[in-house]
Amino acid sequence: MRGHAARSAAVFVTPRHAPPRAGSVRLRVRYSECDPMNVAHHAAYAPWLEIGRTELLRVAGVSYAQLEQAGVFLVIVSLEVRYRRPVLYDDVVEVRTRVEHASKVKIRHAYDIVVVERAGRPIEESAAGALTTLACVDREGRVTLLPTWLAGE
Amino acid sequence: MRGHAARSAAVFVTPRHAPPRAGSVRLRVRYSECDPMNVAHHAAYAPWLEIGRTELLRVAGVSYAQLEQAGVFLVIVSLEVRYRRPVLYDDVVEVRTRVEHASKVKIRHAYDIVVVERAGRPIEESAAGALTTLACVDREGRVTLLPTWLAGE
Amino acid sequence: MRGHAARSAAVFVTPRHAPPRAGSVRLRVRYSECDPMNVAHHAAYAPWLEIGRTELLRVAGVSYAQLEQAGVFLVIVSLEVRYRRPVLYDDVVEVRTRVEHASKVKIRHAYDIVVVERAGRPIEESAAGALTTLACVDREGRVTLLPTWLAGE
Amino acid sequence: MRGHAARSAAVFVTPRHAPPRAGSVRLRVRYSECDPMNVAHHAAYAPWLEIGRTELLRVAGVSYAQLEQAGVFLVIVSLEVRYRRPVLYDDVVEVRTRVEHASKVKIRHAYDIVVVERAGRPIEESAAGALTTLACVDREGRVTLLPTWLAGE
Numbered sequence: 001m002r003g004h005a006a007r008s009a010a011v012f013v014t015p016r017h018a019p020p021r022a023g024s025v026r027l028r029v030r031y032s033e034c035d036p037m038n039v040a041h042h043a044a045y046a047p048w049l050e051i052g053r054t055e056l057l058r059v060a061g062v063s064y065a066q067l068e069q070a071g072v073f074l075v076i077v078s079l080e081v082r083y084r085r086p087v088l089y090d091d092v093v094e095v096r097t098r099v100e101h102a103s104k105v106k107i108r109h110a111y112d113i114v115v116v117e118r119a120g121r122p123i124e125e126s127a128a129g130a131l132t133t134l135a136c137v138d139r140e141g142r143v144t145l146l147p148t149w150l151a152g153e
Numbered sequence: 154m155r156g157h158a159a160r161s162a163a164v165f166v167t168p169r170h171a172p173p174r175a176g177s178v179r180l181r182v183r184y185s186e187c188d189p190m191n192v193a194h195h196a197a198y199a200p201w202l203e204i205g206r207t208e209l210l211r212v213a214g215v216s217y218a219q220l221e222q223a224g225v226f227l228v229i230v231s232l233e234v235r236y237r238r239p240v241l242y243d244d245v246v247e248v249r250t251r252v253e254h255a256s257k258v259k260i261r262h263a264y265d266i267v268v269v270e271r272a273g274r275p276i277e278e279s280a281a282g283a284l285t286t287l288a289c290v291d292r293e294g295r296v297t298l299l300p301t302w303l304a305g306e
Numbered sequence: 307m308r309g310h311a312a313r314s315a316a317v318f319v320t321p322r323h324a325p326p327r328a329g330s331v332r333l334r335v336r337y338s339e340c341d342p343m344n345v346a347h348h349a350a351y352a353p354w355l356e357i358g359r360t361e362l363l364r365v366a367g368v369s370y371a372q373l374e375q376a377g378v379f380l381v382i383v384s385l386e387v388r389y390r391r392p393v394l395y396d397d398v399v400e401v402r403t404r405v406e407h408a409s410k411v412k413i414r415h416a417y418d419i420v421v422v423e424r425a426g427r428p429i430e431e432s433a434a435g436a437l438t439t440l441a442c443v444d445r446e447g448r449v450t451l452l453p454t455w456l457a458g459e
Numbered sequence: 460m461r462g463h464a465a466r467s468a469a470v471f472v473t474p475r476h477a478p479p480r481a482g483s484v485r486l487r488v489r490y491s492e493c494d495p496m497n498v499a500h501h502a503a504y505a506p507w508l509e510i511g512r513t514e515l516l517r518v519a520g521v522s523y524a525q526l527e528q529a530g531v532f533l534v535i536v537s538l539e540v541r542y543r544r545p546v547l548y549d550d551v552v553e554v555r556t557r558v559e560h561a562s563k564v565k566i567r568h569a570y571d572i573v574v575v576e577r578a579g580r581p582i583e584e585s586a587a588g589a590l591t592t593l594a595c596v597d598r599e600g601r602v603t604l605l606p607t608w609l610a611g612e
Contacts, residue, residue: 030200030204031342035342036340036395037534043338043502047183063273065243066272076501076542077542080538081538082536086600089218141545185500188490195352196350199348221342230388231387231388234384236385237383336506337506356491360490369579370549371547396524426522
């Protein structure tokens with residue numbers, strides 16, 4: 001049930017090709033993500049951003065699940081979100097993610113959250129912008145270098 | 154921001170055709186849905202079921218958002234889940250939903266949650282079964298009849 | 307960061323005294339737990355029940371965190387909730403938990419969720435009832451016997 | 460069930476005394492808030508901050524629920540969190556909240572999230588810092604002035 005066996009295998013994970021610097025993913029807003037103001041609760045955005053940056057990895061041929069199995073854990077050190085317009089229940093949002101900066105130990109992603117469908121009709125409305133910074137830790141939680149294919153100069 | 158204006162319009166909502174009795178939707182398990190046991194936390198399943206039954210409505214041409222705008226609120230009166238096997242981070246689950254029974258005032262849905270992708274490879278593993286019963290209330294929270302196209306005999 | 311080191315220590319965990327068969331804990335309903343119907347979303351109840359049964363352990367002098375560190379994982383195998391009356395934002399709910407049955411491998415808890423404060427005033431309104439069944443697994447996810455002090459005949 | 464009746468009553472809400480500029484509230488970290496890294500997931504912090512600023516209002520004798528019933532909705536326009544050290548399952552965190560700045564239309568809160576109990580023992584470990592900015596909207600979602608007792612110069 002726990003997959004700890006998998007973790008103990010020191011797998012060497014390298015992507016099939018360089019991960020893209022930008023990408024996007026679409027998500028439909030869940031009823032359980034919305035609050036009494038009839039809009040997506042602001043805490044719901046953080047998992048959307050996480051999906052945005054995870055899908056960037058997947059396009060390169062590596063899942064974040066594989067990274068963790070190989071002992072590479074990406075932890076968030078900062079999160080900033082600007083909420084510009086409300087996102088409604090049943091909207092489809094597109095999370096547009098790009099690598100804004102990468103060093104040997106940190107990656108900074110920038111995000112636009114854009115409503116692309118509302119009430120069944122296509123629209124294009126920027127709802128929020130965000131920035132996150134991730135660092136890399138090992139199984140014991142010690143800060144470590146990013147895998148070279150993720151790191152910058 | 155709140156959409157209350159929309160609510161005051163008494164829209165008459167009827168589907169384009171009879172809603173299907175069964176359908177399915179696929180979801181990728183989010184990191185934020187998983188717990189220290191490295192599996193999807195059991196509370197995460199309830200929103201998946203909600204998405205399952207909502208997508209049944211959408212296939213009929215009605216979104217649940219439209220129902221609420223028309224003053225029709227579906228509230229859950231019972232939930233039962235049998236957890237058989239763990240669901241892992243990054244798995245793709247298929248929520249297979251069917252209308253098990255409908256009366257004039259309640260609908261009962263049955264669900265299978267099946268893992269259909271794990272570690273990037275297709276599998277077919279039934280992870281959980283569930284039942285929910287919904288009743289219908291109006292804007293003031295009074296129990297009311299289901300819309301006839303949703304109701305049974 | 308991960309506490310895996312702690313897990314590798316095979317700690318023998320026994321409570322200071324037999325765990326009580328019943329107990330209660332109070333929680334204030336969070337805004338983020340409420341949905342566009344202006345009530346606590348039904349998925350929010352599952353974590354409340356989890357807190358209810360965890361606090362029973364704590365009264366006996368054992369935290370669930372200690373159990374996991376000792377390699378004892380309690381996993382949910384079934385959940386049933388009857389939702390009778392809505393719970394509102396800012397309500398204080400009391401989760402009343404009791405051990406309904408325990409065997410060598412499973413524990414069944416029964417719960418009442420009672421609203422005890424609304425709009426700053428004391429009330430006593432039973433809002434929901436629930437049942438959960440837990441089994442015990444080891445670090446590798448294999449079903450195992452419950453610790454004897456938790457198990458029944 | 461919905462409380463819309465309550466919303467239509469235009470209640471005039473004023474606190475019994477000026478709201479304090481700073482305060483704190485303690486919360487025990489829930490299992491459902493923790494992720495496969497065995498720490499509180501970063502999205503869980505946003506509801507903690509919300510509780511922190513809500514409890515500041517309560518000390519002044521006004522609940523946020525009363526404000527919404529009176530047609531005053533506080534919406535978040537920016538969120539910044541610095542995650543310094545992990546917060547573990549079952550930790551008790553203290554959310555220390557203060558009003559950093561208030562204008563006629565916005566309030567800025569600053570927060571420290573401090574672990575004050577771990578594994579049953581008192582500690583004092585600053586885990587995160589945060590800033591939020593709130594604006595005020597009416598029932599139709601139009602930006603409006605803050606209630607004067609909340610607003611700054």
